[in-house]
Amino acid sequence: MDLRESREDVAFRAEVQAFVAASLPASLRERVLGFTHLEREDYITWQRILHARGWGAPGWPREFGGTGWSARQRAIFEEACFEGGAPRQMPFGLSMVGPVLMKFGTAAQRARFLPRIVSNEDWWCQGYSEPGAGSDLASLKTRAERRGDAFVVTGQKTWTSFAHWANWIFCLVRTRTDGKPQAGISFLLIDMSSPGVRVKPIRTLDQGADVNEVFLDEVAVPAENLVGGEHGGWTIAKYLLGHERTNIAGIGMCRRLLKRLKEIAGSELKGGRSLLADPLFRRRLSQLEIELLSHEWSLMRLISLEQAGKPIGTEASILKVRGSEIQQELGRLLMECAGPYALPYLPEALDSLFGGETAGGLLRNALAAQYLDLRKVSIYGGTNEVQKNIIAQSVLR
Numbered sequence: 001m002d003l004r005e006s007r008e009d010v011a012f013r014a015e016v017q018a019f020v021a022a023s024l025p026a027s028l029r030e031r032v033l034g035f036t037h038l039e040r041e042d043y044i045t046w047q048r049i050l051h052a053r054g055w056g057a058p059g060w061p062r063e064f065g066g067t068g069w070s071a072r073q074r075a076i077f078e079e080a081c082f083e084g085g086a087p088r089q090m091p092f093g094l095s096m097v098g099p100v101l102m103k104f105g106t107a108a109q110r111a112r113f114l115p116r117i118v119s120n121e122d123w124w125c126q127g128y129s130e131p132g133a134g135s136d137l138a139s140l141k142t143r144a145e146r147r148g149d150a151f152v153v154t155g156q157k158t159w160t161s162f163a164h165w166a167n168w169i170f171c172l173v174r175t176r177t178d179g180k181p182q183a184g185i186s187f188l189l190i191d192m193s194s195p196g197v198r199v200k201p202i203r204t205l206d207q208g209a210d211v212n213e214v215f216l217d218e219v220a221v222p223a224e225n226l227v228g229g230e231h232g233g234w235t236i237a238k239y240l241l242g243h244e245r246t247n248i249a250g251i252g253m254c255r256r257l258l259k260r261l262k263e264i265a266g267s268e269l270k271g272g273r274s275l276l277a278d279p280l281f282r283r284r285l286s287q288l289e290i291e292l293l294s295h296e297w298s299l300m301r302l303i304s305l306e307q308a309g310k311p312i313g314t315e316a317s318i319l320k321v322r323g324s325e326i327q328q329e330l331g332r333l334l335m336e337c338a339g340p341y342a343l344p345y346l347p348e349a350l351d352s353l354f355g356g357e358t359a360g361g362l363l364r365n366a367l368a369a370q371y372l373d374l375r376k377v378s379i380y381g382g383t384n385e386v387q388k389n390i391i392a393q394s395v396l397r
């Protein structure tokens, strides 16, 4: 196992850093690094810039319009983009339904959907979770009944990220109620403009509205939008979750937060003294930096194994747990920078059109929101408790 960065890797990192510095609009970078809310158009702008450079689908093979990069190059790319203040590339098309279509889709499905994911003409969302089916996903109840050339879908999805911006949703639906719950699930692609689809926002702790409930009432879905055969959805669901988890190590995000934390804690915060001058704060910061470094080495070990053709298993769960813990601790330290100004938090000040004032200034206000927002990372993509069960069952037994 060779964990050193090669000369080519170092040159590639510099190339991506230079590209991000030159191509990312300054106002967008400022908003990303200032932790304010982004608009749909902001994500699309960045995706189109990457697409024009040929970097729209970093994780995809060349034959589908991807870069054909190695896992290490992908990690370098993601880190450089995050550190440079770029919006994240939305995972629902690129890391979820895209790879699913490459493996399980028909030629017609690939030709129709894959190019529109890279160019961001389609915005996808993920319809897995339901009010009674989160960690226990196999208990999902949304029904799809075959009627001639269509499936008629009725049920409810919840926590659907960015459903209010999406024009397509991929859904796990129940096509059979007898037998094992896992054996009666199918994977359907649903046009969000179909009659019977309704999206209702859910307000989160930071008063953001990225997540939604999606109601499906007798929605007719053409049978050609079934992926992987009737009742074959569970295999796809597991395949997709594997992809979701490897992206969730969050190294780029951790590095961005750490860099911002050092900048903010190093600036004058109170009475001419910065937080970095405080020995207690410095100790916590150093400890966290050490933990992040060891987390990065774990990811590199995993990438090295993957490149040697070894399957990734439980290690992905370990990365997910550590990545989310480190992000949350960084969020906690960031909020401490806001001090008492974190308390009178004003959600509307995170909108780009806000022209007013907040106690302590806009940045301090946003630090509180960032702390609240980061609570989610230990829940989505499979909760940390469930990941720990997986680790315990496969490593510690």
Ligand SMILES: Cc1cc2nc3c(=O)[nH]c(=O)nc-3n(C[C@H](O)[C@H](O)[C@H](O)COP(=O)(O)OP(=O)(O)OC[C@H]3O[C@@H](n4cnc5c(N)ncnc54)[C@H](O)[C@@H]3O)c2cc1C
Binding pocket: 125, 126, 127, 128, 129, 131, 133, 134, 135, 136, 158, 159, 160, 161, 162, 211, 376, 379, 380, 381, 382, 383, 384, 385, 386, 389
């Ligand atoms: C911000 C955000 C965005 C999301 N986006 C999406 C999305 O786009 N699409 C989508 O389909 N879903 C999405 N989700 C849903 C997410 O996948 C679920 O919230 C998650 O799987 C947990 O399910 P649940 O919320 O139903 O909690 P539950 O499964 O009910 O769990 C509740 C608590 O019990 C614990 N628990 C459950 N089972 C076990 C067990 N066996 N052992 C130990 N502890 C256990 C959990 O860890 C948790 O603490 C999102 C969630 C959040 C917070």
